[in-house]
Amino acid sequence: MVKVPLYIGGEMCQSTTSEWIDVVNPAxxxxxxxxPCATDAExxxxxxxxxxxxxxxxDVPVSERARIMMKYAQLLKDHHDELATxxxxxxxxxxxxxxxDVWRGIEVVEQAANAPSMxxxxxxxxxxxxxxxxxxxxxxxxxxxxxxxxxxxxxxxWMFPMAIxxxxxFILKPSEQDPLTxxxxxxxxxEAGAPKGVLQVIHGTKPxxxxxxxxxxxxxxxxxxxxxxxEYIYSRGTANLKRVQACVGAKNHMVIMPDAQKDRTISNLVxxxxxxxxxRCMGISVAVFVxxxxxxxxELEAQFKTVRPGVWNDADAAYGPQTTPQAKQRILNLIAxxxxxxxxxxxxxxDCTVEGFENGNWxxxxxxxxxxxxxxxxxxxxxxxxxxxxxxxxxxxxIELINNSPYGNGTSLFTASGAAARKFQHEIEVGQVGIxxxxxxxxxxxxxxxxxxxxxxxxxxxxxxxxxxxxxxxxITARWFEDDIATGPNMSINLR
Numbered sequence: 045m046v047k048v049p050l051y052i053g054g055e056m057c058q059s060t061t062s063e064w065i066d067v068v069n070p071a072x073x074x075x076x077x078x079x080p081c082a083t084d085a086e087x088x089x090x091x092x093x094x095x096x097x098x099x100x101x102x103d104v105p106v107s108e109r110a111r112i113m114m115k116y117a118q119l120l121k122d123h124h125d126e127l128a129t130x131x132x133x134x135x136x137x138x139x140x141x142x143x144x145d146v147w148r149g150i151e152v153v154e155q156a157a158n159a160p161s162m163x164x165x166x167x168x169x170x171x172x173x174x175x176x177x178x179x180x181x182x183x184x185x186x187x188x189x190x191x192x193x194x195x196x197x198x199x200x201x202w203m204f205p206m207a208i209x210x211x212x213x214f215i216l217k218p219s220e221q222d223p224l225t226x227x228x229x230x231x232x233x234x235e236a237g238a239p240k241g242v243l244q245v246i247h248g249t250k251p252x253x254x255x256x257x258x259x260x261x262x263x264x265x266x267x268x269x270x271x272x273x274x275e276y277i278y279s280r281g282t283a284n285l286k287r288v289q290a291c292v293g294a295k296n297h298m299v300i301m302p303d304a305q306k307d308r309t310i311s312n313l314v315x316x317x318x319x320x321x322x323x324r325c326m327g328i329s330v331a332v333f334v335x336x337x338x339x340x341x342x343e344l345e346a347q348f349k350t351v352r353p354g355v356w357n358d359a360d361a362a363y364g365p366q367t368t369p370q371a372k373q374r375i376l377n378l379i380a381x382x383x384x385x386x387x388x389x390x391x392x393x394x395d396c397t398v399e400g401f402e403n404g405n406w407x408x409x410x411x412x413x414x415x416x417x418x419x420x421x422x423x424x425x426x427x428x429x430x431x432x433x434x435x436x437x438x439x440x441x442x443i444e445l446i447n448n449s450p451y452g453n454g455t456s457l458f459t460a461s462g463a464a465a466r467k468f469q470h471e472i473e474v475g476q477v478g479i480x481x482x483x484x485x486x487x488x489x490x491x492x493x494x495x496x497x498x499x500x501x502x503x504x505x506x507x508x509x510x511x512x513x514x515x516x517x518x519x520i521t522a523r524w525f526e527d528d529i530a531t532g533p534n535m536s537i538n539l540r
Contacts, residue, residue: 046077053093054240070136070365071404079247090244094186097241102211113157116236132356134222138366155488156205163349166428175523181515183211184263192269194323196225210514215244251420278500289501292455293405297330299442301459302337309458316482318429321363325371326454388414447473453497
């Protein structure tokens with residue numbers, strides 16, 4: 045049995061714990077490895093290593109830190125398919141979906157290599173007579189990240205490269221459900237030249253998370269996951285005077301206007317709602333048909349019927365299994381509640397199986413109409429391949445429906461009208477908006493900007509806001525007297 049190591053002080057080390065968690069392939073329930081719940085002594089060792097390394101790492105020139113990220117990005121590209129294959133086995137994603145997971149992480153590492161320009165401060169000459177004021181962006185210290193199961197490459201890469209390139213050290217607590225991918229990311233990071241101690245990895249569950257939340261040396265915590273857990277982490281972390289950014293739940297709507305290009309819109313809607321088995325916080329779970337576009341539901345139903353799940357190396361499979369039997373059962377319960385509460389189930393994926401992998405956590409594509417805002421199917425984040433269809437008469441009604449939602453992660457509008465698009469993007473109370481784009485996750489030179497109940501915190505993930513989250517500003521006001529000017533030639537251009 046493979047025992048997943050910890051990573052402390054720049055060394056892979058086996059835990060001495062007596063508590064281990066099985067890492068299970070969700071397509072067939074095969075146990076791939078066991079991941080430890082780190083002991084208190086091991087967590088303390090990670091904290092100590094991060095603190096000690098920060099004393100020297102913060103003084104490494106930002107250009108040198110950026111060069112490590114350049115090399116790391118190239119290594120990730122070189123091992124792209126290998127990383128995707130690991131994801132396929134421990135999470136069940138299709139190969140193409142897993143490759144996307146890796147690539148979106150690589151893009152953030154590429155952006156981290158731009159740290160010298162992103163960390164530039166500000167200056168004003170002569171704020172008073174012969175007095176100048178300027179600011180620097182400096183690292184916080186020890187930072188930490190707690191990542192979810194659904195993107196085991198991308199989301200860790202949202203966190204530790206940005207924090208470390210800014211001069212911090214980092215403690216990563218990956219999901220215990222799929223730790224093999226993050227550990228391979230760590231190995232490649234070490235190969236890229238990262239010094240020992242800039243990154244630590246501890247494994248576990250709530251007790252290990254609580255240690256991070258309560259540890260005085262940890263200055264900032266980044267989290268991605270469910271609403272309940274995110275609220276807990278944000279509340280406990282901020283109560284301990286830490287910076288916390290928590291990307292949490294979502295209920296994303298896609299609005300379809302009658303003037304949209306029908307075939308392209310339906311195709312985008314199918315992929316955005318059932319892709320990745322619905323296990324993504326920017327997936328579409330509600331389709332809002334405006335006016336006569338409601339007549340397109342029959343064609344949507346026909347396309348849904350052509351979609352089927354399957355194992356990672358099945359080229360015709362649209363998506364893989366749910367990550368755990370418990371996740372599958374939760375989705376089945378919500379499908380059942382939709383029927384009980386009066387929604388019309390056009391396609392029911394509750395009894396889905398895949399030949400040869402009958403023990404997998406399969407849920408087939410499921411399509412509902414006549415859904416109302418009072419139904420659990422609408423109110424709860426399903427996180428499965430289930431799409432709820434709703435009908436309104438006007439764009440104004442669609443905007444009101446979305447703005448009344450407690451979530452504000454992502455939304456999209458499909459239309460041929462620039463006026464409708466301008467109205468929608470201006471009036472909608474959602475942080476990430478797509479116009480004829482179903483899943484508007486921004487590239488990392490922007491930031492991931494969920495609103496309302498989809499985000500707790502002040503500075504968002506990656507991009508310029510990510511840099512500000514992992515730094516603090518020092519402002520200097522300086523005056524120099526002219527009689528201090530030295531004389532004599534300086535013949536060197538060496539700045540070192």
